[in-house]
Each structure stands twice: as structure tokens, then as C-alpha cells.
Amino acid sequence: MRAVDHINVDVADLKATYPFYRDVLELSVRRPPEEFHGEHAMFEVGDTVVTLVETGRPDGWEPSDLEHPLDKAHLAFETARSRYDALVDELDDQFPNQGPYDWDAFEGFYFLDPDGNLLEVITVEPPDGKRDRPLLTHDDVT
Secondary structure, three states, X not given: OOOOOEEEEEEOOHHHHHHHHXXXXXXXXXXXXXXXXXXXXXXXXXXXXXXXXXXXXXXXXXXXHOXXXXXXXXXXXXXXXXXXXXXXXXXOOOOOOOOOEEOOOXXXXXXXXXXXXXXXXXXXXXXXXOOOOOOEOHHHOO
């Protein structure tokens, strides 16, 4: 294998979720919903395609059940420190223990899209100044 070509994300409401990926996460639109025969939207993230597919949520957990994100399946997006900090500010307080987390080579923060899919944003850039809050680690969440 050389790369991940694409990832499909199951959503129950494409109309609500599509603008979040386009406007909040600022992913590049490859094909908008109106270009598909069916409920899909396609984005480009580096060399990988992320496709939203309106099929429902078959993974068996609900966002209200999420006490911590650490061992749940999720997509992680890398971004610059300034964008990372803005997303942390915008998407904080969705559930306990969202982060930020110290993952040695990078810092990560978990959040939910409007459909309840678990996502993470990471940055490899250190903060410009003093941190507003301490970083969590896997050991902080039991």
C-alpha cells in the first residue's frame, strides 16, 4: 500500500453535515452534493478524498454515550497551529475530555461533527506562548 485514497464517512443528514466540513473544517470541495446521483459529497484533504455518504450511523454508539474519545474510531486532520487553536476554541465543551492531548510528536483535540461522528484535529507546531490549559494524556482518562 502506498497511501489512503479515500475514506467514506456515514452521515444521517448530509444537508446539515456538508456545510460543517466545507465551512468549519475548511476542506476543499471536490464534488458537491448536487453532482451526485444520491446523497454524497466529496472533499480533498491533501492526497486523500473524504466522502460524506448519507447512509445513517451504523457504528452502535451515540454522542451522548461518549465519556472520552480515546479508543473510538475517528478521522484526524492535521492543520497549522493557528487553525488548530481556532477550532479548539470553536468546538470545545461538546463532551468531557476533548483535550487537548499530548501525543508526543503532535497535539490533538477531539470533537463531533453535526451528525455525531468523532473527529480529531492535530498540529505538530508548538504553541506561541503559554498554554491556557494543561495537555491531557491517555493516562489521564480511565
